[in-house]
Amino acid sequence: MTTHSVHTKKKILRTQCPDATGLISKITNICYKHQLNILQNNEFVDHRSGHFFMRTELEGIFNDEMLLADLNYALPEGSFYELKSIEKQKIVILVTKEAHCLGDLLMKQAYGDMDVEITAVIGNHELLKPLVERFDIPFHLVSHEGLSREEHDKLMSEKIKEFSPDYVVLAKYMRILTPQFVSQFDKKIINIxxxxxPAFIGAKPYHQAYERGVKIIGATAHFVNNDLDEGPIIMQDVIHVDHTYTAEAMMKAGRDVEKNVLSRSLEKVLAQRVFVQGNHTIIL
Amino acid sequence: MTTHSVHTKKKILRTQCPDATGLISKITNICYKHQLNILQNNEFVDHRSGHFFMRTELEGIFNDEMLLADLNYALPEGSFYELKSIEKQKIVILVTKEAHCLGDLLMKQAYGDMDVEITAVIGNHELLKPLVERFDIPFHLVSHEGLSREEHDKLMSEKIKEFSPDYVVLAKYMRILTPQFVSQFDKKIINIxxxxxPAFIGAKPYHQAYERGVKIIGATAHFVNNDLDEGPIIMQDVIHVDHTYTAEAMMKAGRDVEKNVLSRSLEKVLAQRVFVQGNHTIIL
Amino acid sequence: MTTHSVHTKKKILRTQCPDATGLISKITNICYKHQLNILQNNEFVDHRSGHFFMRTELEGIFNDEMLLADLNYALPEGSFYELKSIEKQKIVILVTKEAHCLGDLLMKQAYGDMDVEITAVIGNHELLKPLVERFDIPFHLVSHEGLSREEHDKLMSEKIKEFSPDYVVLAKYMRILTPQFVSQFDKKIINIxxxxxPAFIGAKPYHQAYERGVKIIGATAHFVNNDLDEGPIIMQDVIHVDHTYTAEAMMKAGRDVEKNVLSRSLEKVLAQRVFVQGNHTIIL
Amino acid sequence: MTTHSVHTKKKILRTQCPDATGLISKITNICYKHQLNILQNNEFVDHRSGHFFMRTELEGIFNDEMLLADLNYALPEGSFYELKSIEKQKIVILVTKEAHCLGDLLMKQAYGDMDVEITAVIGNHELLKPLVERFDIPFHLVSHEGLSREEHDKLMSEKIKEFSPDYVVLAKYMRILTPQFVSQFDKKIINIxxxxxPAFIGAKPYHQAYERGVKIIGATAHFVNNDLDEGPIIMQDVIHVDHTYTAEAMMKAGRDVEKNVLSRSLEKVLAQRVFVQGNHTIIL
Known part of the structure; x- marks a missing residue:
């Protein structure tokens, strides 16, 4: 390990490119040449898409420009690479009326369990304003009343952009988003x-689950794209239920799964561990 | 507890009827009057359907006829009740080419982990014959070659009926069943x-799961009715997968879930713990 | 089902007594005689201890005194029975410095996910005071500084008794309790x-887990008795970890398990579902 | 990806050495120079021990000697590296009287779910001989009757060595092994x-679990060293139990966990994914 100095920093290098021979050695050679210490390295070759993915946790004194130039020279056409510090990234949280996912994120941020800055919470209802303000975070109401979906989404995206968040987190935001909205935050919107x-797409999934008589219920965190509930899945979890559960009891029990899945997914995203390839995620 | 004598037996009384006040006390009074000891009792009121379900494990000297007559007198119209010994019930297993669920049942039956008699295994392919015969159980081939679905199912059901099984277990039997077949074994056919x-109904679910990029895969045991993969669910379980899983790797990992879910479901069914109400199961 | 009137109430009857023939029928007969509707009934015979346990959810117009007198007459010597309304029971939460379990309970109580009244939070440190007060619940500091364990526990129990709670919840209260303290709240103290x-009893369990190289970590909710971490277990859960987890990472991941297990256990206790028999719990 | 030719092979390179800068780039450079295609690469730096671990799945035309010489030249003192084909490795299974783990391995090997050759099964009882022979695998009895532990282990190890297995699998082999035995198969013996x-070390863990009143039971696969049940853990899993489980019911339910954990652990070991560092495993 290198000696830590005032100039020593920690950054994540993410590479995503068509697979080719020698990629790991090329990239690690460049890091080596830049005297950067690799704290952790993970890579994956997706044989379906023929793509290579690598996440490298680097420590040292960075010359970002030269490092990226070296990578640009070494890597094949069509490569994506990004060098990023993962400290105190910013998120904006969108909510409607349910408190549990929001509360979990507020608690984790307030007590050091999540290294993130919640810049703002925006709701289309005012119900959660007191909760947010108890945590000394600004709450903004962008009501949808009397607006078309397009008009509301426009106001929403304008409000979000004021905070330049790294990610937008839908913590039970119960609105279907317009393509215009989604396209402005590509691979940056995380929904629970x-x-x-793909079971129980759409409205009232717990009621659907109850009607079908399933013995597990669950939650799915995914990036949002333009197909409802069809974006790349980041994480899923389930709990067992039985015949004693009404739809309401499922809903209540499900809340703990929802908040756990959302916060664990967000952590992976913030740690720059989640890559998107088509409709899939690769988590390194 | 009663003293065990040569005449002392253990039986399960199952009651399923419209809910009414005093049912538990009526039924247990009758058991008490018959000097039967209640080893275990479980009941449930399904407030959706307004039905009452009770499973009573009884020990003593049974006069079945009088007990059932007493129940008939005491219970409301439209009640179902059944008194059954659960020792060495008989099953017939239907298979195609996959060995894992079958093998698990054969092992459990052979080594005392499942109190059941596998009277016969019937396959539409001959591939699993050697495995079955290694466990000294008769294998019957009922090939579907050159037959319509109806013709094949007719031969199948005739063959099954030769063994008068309590239940028919589809251990990865990869054929869609005709209504004629299903109606002959109402609530007696268990499929995995x-x-x-309801995710991934129909063919090649692991390939569907892979294409969708899910992070869990699972298995579902259910009673078979006439809607493909829509019968009352008995049990479900899942395992976590990640981006390193191909469809084939999912298939392989899933086999352990399938066999566990099937054998645990069968155990519950054999123990007379599974009640069916509409498209739901109540497991007491 | 009975017609609901202004006088109709819902109560839980809990019975725990030496097993005998006819108990279910005796108890349900009494309920029937009192024209009480059984909404839900669960019972269990523990063949190890020879004890019978029954939880009956009743609805109707209650004459508590006569009902209990009838039970007293019908049940064997040494029976325990209790009739209780489960609405808005009161708890006092004890904390030290960690926020996650406390925060989860505060959130659940504030947003209707737990039908309980948090009468007070008492800490031996002041750190969590702001969090508690944000939820408009009184926080009391009972510092242990300069006090013997006995002196501190005496102050604690006096403070707790001011609020006459139904249960005392140790939400990561990091103090070993004296027998004097424990004896005052028999079967009323729930710890996480x-x-x-029984793996990793005592201090720093995550560090112990890390040293041992386990692949699962977990949490246990239990009633507190006088043997450290040895009281009757109510609920346990685990998550999978791997070689990438440091002790700190385990600690962080474990917090979600801890809070889930604690709050789900508390719900079962509040619902009067948890019976204690020796060092075991029966959850009906 | 390289074109497959008759000479193209697939091998696993495992490296384990003190951490140093540039290791990944050194090793991958050597692979690159040898024109070997990296199909999959995983590495880990254990900051506790300061060791680096890397598993590289290579495809191409191998010159083992030169590759290892190049690695020897490039890597620091005290490095361990190994190049191995993972096809059809050989195991010997040791058993006593319980059939479930053995049966699962026999089934998986027979039906292509595990790429392994079970060269022999050796028992200290004869009970499982028929099962083994049904799968056309030789069974050897090495009875412990009238022998000291040392004498029996000597006969056992001699018998095992006849088959030169890659690994020795204890599939519920209920004997404590002598240090002499263990030392002959260092990091090659896998026990369930x-x-x-570390809960319930030693004899009759399910009875211990029942006495303690736990709400989960589980199984642990580990490498065997000279401390009873203290070797490096490979994998663990649990299932939930409740008050209705007797010790016998736990034992029965636990069997499915045991066999799943053992076979999944063995797969990881056979795939050369499991590294041992002190009392820990790193699974890449």
């Missing part, structure tokens, strides 16, 4: 859906 | 589907 | 221990 | 213990 997708 | 239903 | 007991 | 270690 209250079912183990 | 290789997905967490 | 941050390991899957 | 029927508890979630």
């Amino acid at each position: 859906h209250h079912s183990f997708l | 589907h290789h997905s967490f239903l | 221990h941050h390991s899957f007991l | 213990h029927h508890s979630f270690l």
Whole structure:
């Protein structure tokens, strides 16, 4: 390990490119040449898409420009690479009326369990304003009343952009988003859906689950794209239920799964561990 | 507890009827009057359907006829009740080419982990014959070659009926059953589907799961009715997968879930713990 | 089902007594005689201890005194029975410095996910005071500084008794309790221990887990008795970890398990579902 | 990806050495120079021990000698590296009287779910001989009757060595092994213990679990060293139990966990994914 100095920093290098021979050695050679210490390295070759993915946790004195130039020279056409510090990234949280996912994120941020800055919470209802303000975080109401979906989403995206967040977290934000909205935050919107997708897409999944008589219920965190509940899945979890559960009891029990899945997914995303390839995620 | 004598037996009384006040006390009074000891009692009121379900494990000297007559007198119209010994019930297993669920049942039966008699295994392929015969159980081939679905199912059901099984277990029997077949074994056919239903109904669920990029895969045991993969669910379980899993790797990992879910479901069914109400199961 | 009137109430009857023939029928007969509707009934015979346990959810117009007198007459010597309304029971929460379990309970109580009244939070440190007060619940500091364990526990129990709680919840209260303290709240103190007991009893269980190289970590909710981490277990859960987890990472991941196990256990206790028999719990 | 030719092979390179800067780039450079395609690469730096671990799945035309010489030249003192084909490795299974773990391995090997050759099964009892022979695998009895532990272990190890297995699998072999035995198969013996270690070390863990009133039971696969149930843990899993489980019911339910954990652990070991560092495993 290198000696830590005032100039020593920690950054994550993410590479995503068509697979080719020698990629690991090329990239690690460049890091080596830049005298950067590799604290952790993970890579994956997706044989379906023929793509290579690598996440490298680096420590040292960075010359970002030269490092990226070296990578640009070494890597094949069509490569994506990004060098990023993962300290205190910013998120904006969107909510409607349910408190549990929001509360979990507020608690984790307030007590050091999540290294993130919640810049703002925006709701289309005012119900959660007191909770947010108790944690000394600004709450903004962007009501959808009397607005078309397009108009509301426009106001929403404008409000979000004021805070330049790294990610937008939908903590039970119960609105369907317009393509215009989604396209402005590509691979930056994380949603929690209250079912183990692809089961029970759409509205009232717990009621659907109850009607079907399933013995597990679950939650799915995913990036949002333009197909409802069809974006790349980041994480899923389930709990067992039985015949004693009404739809309401499922809903209540499911809340703990939802908040756990959302916060653990967000952590992976913030740690720059989640890559998207088509409709899939690779988590390194 | 009663003293055990040569005449002392253990039986399960199952009651399923419209809910009414005093049912538990009526039924237990009758058991008490018959000097039967209640080893275990479980009941449930399904407030959706307004039905009452009770499973009573009784020990003593039974006069079945009088007990059932007493129940008939005491219970409301439209009640179902059944008194059954659960020792050495008989099953017939239907298979195609996959060995894992079958093998698990054969092992459990052979080494005392499941109190059941596997009267016969019937396959539409001959591949698993050697495995079955290694366990000294008769294997019957009922090939579907050159037959319509109806013709094949007719031969199948005739063959099954030769063994008068308590239950028919589809241990990865990869054929869609005709209504004629299903109606002959109402609530007696248990199937294992290789997905967490209602996700991935139909063919090749692991390939569907892989294409969708899910992070859990699972299995569902259910009673078979006439809607494909839509019968009352008995049990479900899942395991976590990640981006390193190909469809084939999912299939392989899923086999352990399938066999566990099938054998645990069968155990519950054999223990007379599973009640069916509409498209739901109540497991007492 | 009975018609609901202004006088109709819902109560839980709990019975725990030496097993005998006819208990279910005796108890349900009494309920029937009192024209009480049984909404839900669960019972269990523990063949190890020879004890019978029954939880009956009743609805109707209650004459508590006569009902209990009838039970007293019908049940064997040494029976325990209790009739209780489960609405808005009161708890006092004890904390030290960790926020996650406390925060989860505060959130659940504030947003209707737990039907309980948190009468007070008492800490031996002041750190969590702001969090508690944000939820408009009184926080009391009972510092242990300069006090013997006995002196501190005396102050603590006096403070607790001011609020006459139904239960005392140790939400990561990091103090060993004196027998004097414990004896005052017999079967009323619920603790969350941050390991899957009986593994890693005592201090720093995550560090112990890390040293041992385990692949699962967990949490255990239990009633407190006078043997450290040895009281009757109510609930346990685990998560999988791997070689990438440091002790600190385990600690962080474990917090979600701890809070889930504690709050789900508390719900079962509040619902009067948890019976204690020796060092075991029966959860009906 | 390289073109597959008759000379193209697949091998696993495992490296384990003191951490140093540039290791990944050195090793991958050597692979690159040898024109070997990296199909999959995983590495880990254990900051506790300061060791580096890397597993590289290579494809190409191998010159083992030169590759290892190049590695020897490039890597620091005290490095361990190994190049191995993982096809059809050989195991010997040791058993006593319980069939479930053995049966699962026999089934998986027979039906292509595990790429391994079970060269022999050796028992200290004869009970499982028929099962083994049904799968056309030789069974050897090495009875312990009338022998000291040392004498029996000597006969056992001689018998095992006849088959030169890659690994020795204890599939519920209920004997404590002597240090002499263990030392002959260092990091080559995999045991399944029927508890979630370190809980319930030693004999009759399910009875211990029942006495303690735990709400989870589990199984642990580990390498065997000279401390009873203290070797490096490979994998653990648990299932939930409740008050209705007797010790016997736990034992029965636990069998499915045991066999799953053992076979999944063995797969990881056979795939050369499991590294041992002190009392820990790193699974890449």
